[in-house]
Amino acid sequence: MIAVFVFDPPSQVERFFTPELLAELRRHVEIDPELVLTAYEGPALARAEILLTGWGAPPLDARALEAAPNLRYVVHTAGTVKWIAGPEVFARGIQVSSQAAANAVPVAEYTLAMILLANKQVWQLSRAYTESRRAPGLDTIWSAGGNASRTVGVIGASAVGRKLLELLRPFDLHALLYDPTLGSADGLEAELVQLPELMARSDVVTIHAPALPETHHLVGAEEIGLMRPGATLINTARPSLVDQDALTKAVARGRVYAVLDVIEPDDALFTLPGALLTPHVAGSVGTELHRLAAGAVAEVAGIAAGRPLRHAVDPATLHLKA
The missing domain is CATH 3.40.50.720 (NAD(P)-binding Rossmann-like Domain)
Known part of the structure; x- marks a missing residue:
């Protein structure tokens, strides 16, 4: 399967994913760690079946979805996905995962x-x-x-x-x-x-x-x-x-x-x-970011093996989430 990072700024990928986590990720999907999208455009998006998103990723609106015809999964490396995954995403049968629990x-x-x-x-x-x-x-x-x-x-x-x-x-x-x-x-x-x-x-x-x-x-x-x-x-x-x-x-x-x-x-x-x-430090910082990335990698590994999402987002209750 083909996966693509969507982080803004792109430097977040290095903060979240250690070399070991990137190596584990590449065992399960085809992904270029050097290619990090900040907008939903380009040939990589058109081929992507999985998007690995993070803080700063833009909303997946109708225009973005048209540019990603093969998209099947959104694996978010942070908590809430309310601002990324709107009704259009779920209406197209795209499955969404979140690291809210982590x-x-x-x-x-x-x-x-x-x-x-x-x-x-x-x-x-x-x-x-x-x-x-x-x-x-x-x-x-x-x-x-x-x-x-x-x-x-x-x-x-x-x-x-x-x-x-x-x-x-x-x-x-x-x-x-x-x-x-x-x-x-x-x-x-x-x-x-x-x-x-x-x-x-x-x-x-x-x-x-x-x-x-x-x-x-x-x-x-x-x-x-x-x-x-x-x-x-x-x-x-x-x-x-x-x-x-x-x-x-x-x-x-x-x-x-x-x-x-x-x-x-x-x-x-x-x-x-x-x-x-305190300056909004209660959430994941430092090494805790690696835990979010590790959860996302485990989710991708499960997708590649044909297993259901472990941390699937339910669109019916998404509006009640933080």
Whole structure:
């Protein structure tokens, strides 16, 4: 079978695919690692049966599909494919695969780390220690929360949300879950509750829901007002899920804390000691990119062997994904 890379910029291929992974890929399909398309055009596209796509790949619109008459599979080396694979792709019987499950792993790991640190009030104690250059007294340290018997609220049983619940199992933490698409939380080891109850009972609230019109400002001023004083809100999903103005005001008052890996541009957040901001690093970076590529290579190997896709995208539920 003939496969073609579609990455923009093309240098991403070297970041994702180690020499060993490229060699394994070439065992199963005909592919030129030096040929990386940034647009759907040219003779290579016309011959391609498999497209290996990555971040920055353009949408596969009707014009692109006309230029790829032999295309049968799209193997995406990242998470969501909503912006690549529209209805036209599935209408033509093209099968699409995503590495959303693999990309969920580092996001869940990041979130777990932040939960454990937030419950021990690490940032507050670190800031006080750094500024005073004196260790706080034992009374201060011993009153710094802790992780025993604390409650974590997970918003969204997405791939990341489910992976996080799995990672939480060894810890002495009680998990609450809000997801209006679920009838029960069987197998998730979480207590399924409504959003107001989750906000009110949780020591840490973490968001893993998709960005949809109906989830815009899912966590708004009312929900933030329900949070326990000193509780922490974590967002690694999309900025639109949170009313950032309401959150900024609550953090500025010292009522709650925030860990935000995604934000709308807002200089005020950068000045708040109660907000920990990270530059969208929860997802795959560094060696974690190789895990995405390895999953894509395994998918291609299965295609070449005539097996069904392991991580097929269902067009019927694609609109519900992040």
